[in-house]
Amino acid sequence: MKKKLIAGNWKMNGSLSANVSLLQAVLDGSKGLNCKAAVCVPAAYLAQAQSMLSGQSLIALGSQDVSAQEVGAYTGEISASMLKDFAVHYAIVGHSERRQYHAESDAIVALKAQRALSAGITPIVCVGETLAERQAGQTEEVVKRQLAAVIHTNGHCISEIVVAYEPVWAIGTGLTATPEQAQEVHAVLRSQLKAATSHSDRISILYGGSMNAANASQLLAQTDIDGGLIGGAALKAMDFLAIMAAGSTTP
Numbered sequence: 001m002k003k004k005l006i007a008g009n010w011k012m013n014g015s016l017s018a019n020v021s022l023l024q025a026v027l028d029g030s031k032g033l034n035c036k037a038a039v040c041v042p043a044a045y046l047a048q049a050q051s052m053l054s055g056q057s058l059i060a061l062g063s064q065d066v067s068a069q070e071v072g073a074y075t076g077e078i079s080a081s082m083l084k085d086f087a088v089h090y091a092i093v094g095h096s097e098r099r100q101y102h103a104e105s106d107a108i109v110a111l112k113a114q115r116a117l118s119a120g121i122t123p124i125v126c127v128g129e130t131l132a133e134r135q136a137g138q139t140e141e142v143v144k145r146q147l148a149a150v151i152h153t154n155g156h157c158i159s160e161i162v163v164a165y166e167p168v169w170a171i172g173t174g175l176t177a178t179p180e181q182a183q184e185v186h187a188v189l190r191s192q193l194k195a196a197t198s199h200s201d202r203i204s205i206l207y208g209g210s211m212n213a214a215n216a217s218q219l220l221a222q223t224d225i226d227g228g229l230i231g232g233a234a235l236k237a238m239d240f241l242a243i244m245a246a247g248s249t250t251p
């Protein structure tokens with residue numbers, strides 16, 4: 001049985017002083033918990049978080065993006081090898097906010113996953129449908145298309161990724177997919193991964209979208225939900241710790 005992975009995505013929040021209180025409280029409260037965990041912090045705070053996280057192994061460091069390019073004249077971009085310099089273990093790729101506000105295509109997301117993998121960083125590949133797509137009955141088609149691009153580009157390395165199902169309509173809205181709705185999509189993703197690699201059992205499929213202290217246990221109890229990608233609730237130590245605790249006790 002894989003340990004659950006509880007990853008916080010801080011998005012564009014934080015400050016040097018706020019990060020100290022948040023991360024210290026999470027570190028103090030997480031001792032003895034039995035899940036895997038990560039915090040995906042803004043790039044500007046990677047060095048700070050790296051130094052705070054050093055010397056312990058429960059909470060790994062993650063970035064929120066990685067460049068699809070290797071090196072060169074790409075102003076503002078951050079390469080996978082630069083992230084590696086800060087002991088980054090996970091990189092979120094293809095978050096819906098980047099697909100929406102930065103026009104990231106499936107092909108770009110697939111390349112970003114490839115750059116991360118070749119630097120030894122685990123990409124957390126986000127997929128998810130919009131409300132209009134769900135209402136049009138296109139959920140399965142959309143998530144399969146998004147994941148297929150990553151599978152196509154990355155071949156057998158696909159067994160080293162993490163997938164996050166994040167229905168766009170559930171992100172930051174307080175609307176959560178029901179455990180059954182989430183499980184249904186996770187099962188689709190699981191069988192797509194099974195068809196792509198004989199090592200699909202290594203791949204964690206996280207749920208993200210208004211996961212919180214109150215609904216985490218039920219979501220994490222679903223057969224194909226291997227963890228959570230947490231936005232808003234990751235900014236409050238008590239809430240994030242409660243989700244980590246749920247991830248430590250749910251089989």
Ligand code: 13P
Pocket residue numbers: 009095166170171172173174208209210211229230231232233
């Ligand atoms: P919320 O938990 O704030 O809905 O955000 C989810 C998310 O986008 C995590 O990447």
